[in-house]
Amino acid sequence: MISFVVAIPIVTVFSSFFETTSNYSYILKDTFLYDYIFNSILLLAGVLILTFLIGVGCAYIVSFYKFPAVNFFKWSLILSFAVPAYIYAYSLTAFFENYGTAFSILKGVFGEKDYNSLIPKFDGMIGAIISISFSLFGYVYVLTRASFHYQSQNLIDLGKNLGFSKKKSFFKIILPSARPAIVAGLSLVAMETLSDFGSVSFFGVSTLTTGIYNAWTSFDDLALANRLSFYLLIFILGLFILENLSRKKAQYHTPVKENIKSKPLVLLTGYKSFLAFSFCFFIFLISFLFPVLQMLYWTIIFPKHFMDLNIIKLLFNTILLVVLSSLVLIFLAFVSNYGSRVSKSKLLEILTTFSISGYAIPGVILAVAFISFISWFDNNIVSLLEIKTIKPIFIGSILGLVFVYFIRFYSLACNGIKSGYLKINYSIDESSYLLGYSKLKTFTNIHLPYLKNSVLLIGILISIEIIKELPITLIMRPFNFETFATTAYIYASQDLLEAAAAPSLFLIAIASFFILVTSRYILKD
Amino acid sequence: MKKVSLFITAFLALFIGFVGISKANEVNIFSARHYDSDIQLYQKFTEKTGIKVNVVSGKDKALQKRITEEGKDCVADLYITADAGRLGAFQAKGMFQRGASSKAIKAVVPKNFRTAYWTGIAKRARIIYYSPDRVSDSDLRGMSYEDLADPKWKGKVVIRKSNNVYNQSLVASLISNNGKKATAEWAKGVVANMARDSKGNDRAQILAVAAGEADLAVANTYYLALMLSGKKGPEQQAAAKKVKPFFPNQDNRGTHMNISGGGILKHAPNKANAIKLLEFLLTKEAQQHIVNNTFEYPMIDGVRPHKLVVQMGLDFKQDLKTKVSSYGRKQADALEVMLAAKWK
Numbered sequence: 001m002i003s004f005v006v007a008i009p010i011v012t013v014f015s016s017f018f019e020t021t022s023n024y025s026y027i028l029k030d031t032f033l034y035d036y037i038f039n040s041i042l043l044l045a046g047v048l049i050l051t052f053l054i055g056v057g058c059a060y061i062v063s064f065y066k067f068p069a070v071n072f073f074k075w076s077l078i079l080s081f082a083v084p085a086y087i088y089a090y091s092l093t094a095f096f097e098n099y100g101t102a103f104s105i106l107k108g109v110f111g112e113k114d115y116n117s118l119i120p121k122f123d124g125m126i127g128a129i130i131s132i133s134f135s136l137f138g139y140v141y142v143l144t145r146a147s148f149h150y151q152s153q154n155l156i157d158l159g160k161n162l163g164f165s166k167k168k169s170f171f172k173i174i175l176p177s178a179r180p181a182i183v184a185g186l187s188l189v190a191m192e193t194l195s196d197f198g199s200v201s202f203f204g205v206s207t208l209t210t211g212i213y214n215a216w217t218s219f220d221d222l223a224l225a226n227r228l229s230f231y232l233l234i235f236i237l238g239l240f241i242l243e244n245l246s247r248k249k250a251q252y253h254t255p256v257k258e259n260i261k262s263k264p265l266v267l268l269t270g271y272k273s274f275l276a277f278s279f280c281f282f283i284f285l286i287s288f289l290f291p292v293l294q295m296l297y298w299t300i301i302f303p304k305h306f307m308d309l310n311i312i313k314l315l316f317n318t319i320l321l322v323v324l325s326s327l328v329l330i331f332l333a334f335v336s337n338y339g340s341r342v343s344k345s346k347l348l349e350i351l352t353t354f355s356i357s358g359y360a361i362p363g364v365i366l367a368v369a370f371i372s373f374i375s376w377f378d379n380n381i382v383s384l385l386e387i388k389t390i391k392p393i394f395i396g397s398i399l400g401l402v403f404v405y406f407i408r409f410y411s412l413a414c415n416g417i418k419s420g421y422l423k424i425n426y427s428i429d430e431s432s433y434l435l436g437y438s439k440l441k442t443f444t445n446i447h448l449p450y451l452k453n454s455v456l457l458i459g460i461l462i463s464i465e466i467i468k469e470l471p472i473t474l475i476m477r478p479f480n481f482e483t484f485a486t487t488a489y490i491y492a493s494q495d496l497l498e499a500a501a502a503p504s505l506f507l508i509a510i511a512s513f514f515i516l517v518t519s520r521y522i523l524k525d
Numbered sequence: 526m527k528k529v530s531l532f533i534t535a536f537l538a539l540f541i542g543f544v545g546i547s548k549a550n551e552v553n554i555f556s557a558r559h560y561d562s563d564i565q566l567y568q569k570f571t572e573k574t575g576i577k578v579n580v581v582s583g584k585d586k587a588l589q590k591r592i593t594e595e596g597k598d599c600v601a602d603l604y605i606t607a608d609a610g611r612l613g614a615f616q617a618k619g620m621f622q623r624g625a626s627s628k629a630i631k632a633v634v635p636k637n638f639r640t641a642y643w644t645g646i647a648k649r650a651r652i653i654y655y656s657p658d659r660v661s662d663s664d665l666r667g668m669s670y671e672d673l674a675d676p677k678w679k680g681k682v683v684i685r686k687s688n689n690v691y692n693q694s695l696v697a698s699l700i701s702n703n704g705k706k707a708t709a710e711w712a713k714g715v716v717a718n719m720a721r722d723s724k725g726n727d728r729a730q731i732l733a734v735a736a737g738e739a740d741l742a743v744a745n746t747y748y749l750a751l752m753l754s755g756k757k758g759p760e761q762q763a764a765a766k767k768v769k770p771f772f773p774n775q776d777n778r779g780t781h782m783n784i785s786g787g788g789i790l791k792h793a794p795n796k797a798n799a800i801k802l803l804e805f806l807l808t809k810e811a812q813q814h815i816v817n818n819t820f821e822y823p824m825i826d827g828v829r830p831h832k833l834v835v836q837m838g839l840d841f842k843q844d845l846k847t848k849v850s851s852y853g854r855k856q857a858d859a860l861e862v863m864l865a866a867k868w869k
Contacts, residue, residue, distance in 0.1 A: 097729065098736035099760040107760070116736035123724060204686055204724035206869060213688070301758065308561070368590050375594040391598040395591065396581070475587040479553060479579035490559040490582055495728055495748070498757065499561075 033211070040194065040207040040232075043128060047193045048186055050133035054283055055140025056182060060170070061280060063148040066265040067273040073280040074145075075519035080287035081138035081461075082511030084468035086198035087488065087504045088131040090497050091291040092122050093202070094298075101294060127203045132193050134287040140185035142457065143419065147181030148174065150423060184419050188412060190239065191359040194232055198470060208232055209362055229365050292508060298501035305499035309487070311506065318467055318483045318510065324398070325405040326462045330455060332406070333413035337421055338443055341429075359411040363471035370404050371395055371475075401476045408472060409462050416461065420454030421447070460518045464511045484510070551577040552798035555592060557585035557606035558785050562818030569814075570805050576798050585611055585690075592620060592790060602793035603802060607785045609638075609645070610694045613853020616642045621788040624796060629804045633825040637845045643788030646806050647821035650843070651695050651781045653771045654742045654749065656734050669774040670699060670781065673741070674714025681740040682715065683730045686723040687863035690856075691745060695781050696863060697855035698847045702778065705858055712866035723869045728752065728761075735764035745783075746770070750820035750833040772841035779844035783852075785821065 062074050095101045098116045106115045122130055159169040175182075197209050212228045268276055299306050361369070374394045394400040424447065432442040470485050477486070484507040491500035556563070559582040567578035581588070585606050592599050604621075606612060615621065621642035630644050638645035653673075655665065664677075673682055685692060700708045720739035727744035731752065734742045751757060752765035772780045787806070789799045805811055812828040815821060820831050829835065 093725075097725075098732040098738070099764040104758075104760050114737075116738075124722075204722075204869065210688070302756075364584070364587055368587065368594075371591055371594045375596065378598075379596075389598045391595055392600070395595055396600075471584075471587070474583040475591055477581060479581050481581075486582075494560060495726055495751065496756065 036206055036208045036211045039125070039205055040209070042125065043132075043200070043205065043207055044190060044193055046125070046129035047133050047136070047189060050129065051137040051140050051189045052182070052186060054133070054137040055185060056144050056175075056178075058137075058280060058283060059141050059144040059148055060174070061276050063145055064174075064266060065268050065276055067268040067276045069277060069280075073284065075516065076284050076288070077141055077280065078138055078515050078519060079284075079512050080134060081142075081464050082508045082515060083135050083288060083291045084198075084470075084485070084507070085131045085135040085196060086202065086470065086492075087295070087500075087508070088135045088291050089127065089199040089202045090492060090500065090504070091294040092127055092131055094497055095290075095294055096120065096122050101297065123203050125203075125205050128200050128205045131199045131203070132196060136189045136192055137283075137287070139188045139461075140182060142461075143181040143185040143416075144178050146453070146457065147178040147419075180419055180422055184415050187240065188359070188415070191236055191411070194236060195359070195362040197362050197364065212362060212365065226365065226369070229361050233361060292505070295501040295505045295508070298498045299505055302498045302501075305491070305496075306502040308499075309502055309506075314482060314484050314487060314503070314506070315510070317481060318485075318507075320398070321401060321405070321473075321483065322463045322466050325402045325409070325466050326459055328402060329406055329409055329413040329462050330417075330459055333410065333417050333458070334455075336414060337417045338447070341421060359408060363408060363469065364475065366408055367404050367472045367475045370400075370407065374400075396476065396478050398478065401473065404472050404476055405466055405469065408469070409465055412461055412465065413458055416458035417451065417454055420451045424450055456518055460514050463514050467507055467511050467514075550575060550798070551579055552603060552795050552802050553579045553601045554581070554603045554605060554802075555588045555601045555790075556580055556582045556604075557588055557611070558582075560819050562814060563605075566806065566811055566814055567802075569811070570802055573805070574801060576801065578802070589615055589620070593618070597792045599790065599792050600794055601790050602795045602799035603787050604790055605646070605785070605787040607783075608690045608694055608852070609784050609786065609849035610690060610697060610852035610856045612643045612784075612786050612788055613640075613850050614856065615853075616640065616788065617853060620791050622791045622793065622796070624789045624800055625787070625803060627800050627804060630807060633807050635845070637848055638782075638784055638786075638824065640850050643786050644803060644807070645784035645786040645824050645849070646803075647785045647812075647815050647819065647824055649783055649785075649821050650746045650772065650841075651691055651743065651783060652746055653773050654731050654734055654744060654768045655771055656737070656740050656767065657769050658767075659737075659740045665771055667776050668771065669777065670695065671703070671711060672773075673718065673743070674711045676714070676718070678718045678741060680718065680720050682718040682743075683720050683733045683739040683741070684715070684723060684743040685725060685727060685730060687860055687868040691727070691783065692743075692863070693856045693859045694783055694852040695743075696859035697852045698781050698844070700855045700858055700862070701847050701851050705862060708859075709862040709865060712862045712868055716866045716868050728757075731768055732761070732764055735767040742768075746822070746834065746837065747820035749837065750831060753833045753836075754820070770837045772838065774844065775842050778846045779842035781847075782843050782845075782849065784824070784849055 058073070058077050062070055062077070093100070096119055100119075102119050103115050106119075107113070156169060156173055159173045164172060194207075195209065197213060200207050200209060201213070208228060208231070212232075374391060378389055378391050394403065428446060429442055432446055433439075437445065467483075468485060470489055473483060473486055474489065477483075482490075484503045487503040488500040488507065491497070491503070554567075564580065567580065570576065571578055581601075585608075588604070588606075592601055592604065595601075604615065623641045625644045626639055626641050630639065634644050638648065653665075653668065653670075672678075673684075687693075696708060696712070699711065703711070720733070725733075727748045728751070730739075730742035730744045731748060733739045749765055749768065749770060752761045755762045774780055787803055789796055789803075793799055806815075807825055809825070809828055812823045812825055816823050816828060816830045816834070820834050822830055822834065830839070
């Protein structure tokens, strides 16, 4: 059932193959199609490499070493999550553009001069890679760190006994055994990157997503847009299958929980300690402080925009969406994961993998596919039942919004809980059955406590994603309903990034609050 | 299990509680043009008439899709957007109904800026900006949009990307006047003259001229006024002063004009209220409010634009020959010729 709901947009998108398309497809093929594909791959490669290096690097340093402020970095590095790629893009541009913030600073310090040609311009592909990477590396960082945390110390000890150097044990033991977590993180990054429209269009990078958007907005060819997003989807599913195949039968269970020894941390001294500190601080500075300070700067210079905000209403709307959607998502992700574990059905597993695709389709296309489906369903099926239309219940309503969020973020919830589940050995289930526990009891008494942290983690991830989400909220929301994200967008689209700063700050603040409150629980053990 | 079903029921109840219940005296707007000042205007309208205004703002095509798919169940009355081409294209799909040209509207809006299905609310021109340090008056004398392809501007022109709707309308008007073939050649010439690959919004083009990256920029009129107003900070205000506006095609058809406008949707449940709102937006009071906040040109006579816009010059010849209602039909062709010229 869940898989069915999540498959709605995919089916709608797929059905586009039977519709006629305009001559845009030919124009595209003759001109930019290969550019688009090339740019998409370049963007993806750039972002994956950067997020891998930053995410795994930070996770490794804070998990295995001790140096000044390491406990601070453990949670503060997650804060980068609170900054959406589009807001990062605004900041990057505003800071480095001609006569931007960097110009003002240089002028303030060194006096009137023409600095425009001296200031590097982070735009185009590089800007897009930076914005997306720094706002998404948190996925890799969080999941990898959690996995390092539960990593079996016995293995590392074994490595030591075999005489492995630190480098060797990192590449031979630590990294490979964190692989499911790293891959889960990277695949989330990959899907968000390929479906990103906000920052690539802001930087004018022509990717497949831009092609999709052009097909739709300019040639009015939604069928072709759907078709292109379907190719995108196939590409991503291909990546998944490839990963699954390469992982083959290797299993990554930790032994029973009690066996996790707390790891002896290596105390760093001298320049090594300074290096570790600098690296973490640099990442924290670039990923979080930089955009926040830029927004803060604007809010202080232009306080009027701040006064104009209806904060309480925006806060209420934002929180409402977050709470409803994350509860629904986690509950259903649990049901489906538990189901596929208990039944060990191949079909269910395939369906679960399939349902992941919602994340890879650009948000706008997803929302539109949903609207098309509801409208088709209403016209062809509901009308037969002679009840009134169901459209207002699903389109332009909170319910509809939650529905589409669900489709979009289901993979996030599902994958997160799955990676938690992968760590619980099947033998635990079996022992539990032997002890006469029912399946439900195994779930509540054994799985649930064990997965508590994964769930918390996923809960935050989803909440933050929803706080930041833009295209779906824009098209699906009811009348007179604004969130911090939509307010920021509305100002930004008037070319008033200054006014977008205040709602952006609030958005970042709420997301940071979520992170801070929960990070204590995550870090406790 | 009981708990679960209770939970679900409670949830559904909560959801359905939030489904909007239609009220009688209201008007529902889908708007792809989202100025704060518009919202203030709607509040004024409510104070005057007692009619409540509900708004969903969003991206143009996404809103259109929602209207189309909701069909006869769509509760939106009025669709407001910037760019005549978008209005025209949506009209061609049969999504508007007649009514946007009530007597009151016909009396104040010039014929060129309205159809039976939609009407302009405010005007803007897409013009050329130049650096007075590097470009002389004699270089510009008699300059037209067509001349942007002149090789003498090689490496000196900046203009935003081909997927931008204002560019599409501009190129559509060129296709109307010169034909598709000639415009395709023109697009190649413009691309050859570009100082850099297209990027950024209109303001970024103006800044590029100020910073010396290019000599000519193409952008809408209100962007310069926005920068001059200081709303973008003192640096941009100073930068804007380094750039001068130039109104092209004064020797022939006039400068390319575009509009923000609105039309009454086919299945509007509150058509009468929607007409009232459109008429209100075209009153002197409302027009004054619009031009003061958005730096657009007023749609009706007798309203003075913002003084920064007046400073840019008002006595230019507007292109009233090319109907704004024709932009929509030619936009796809426009994008096609731009893409064929490798216009990013």
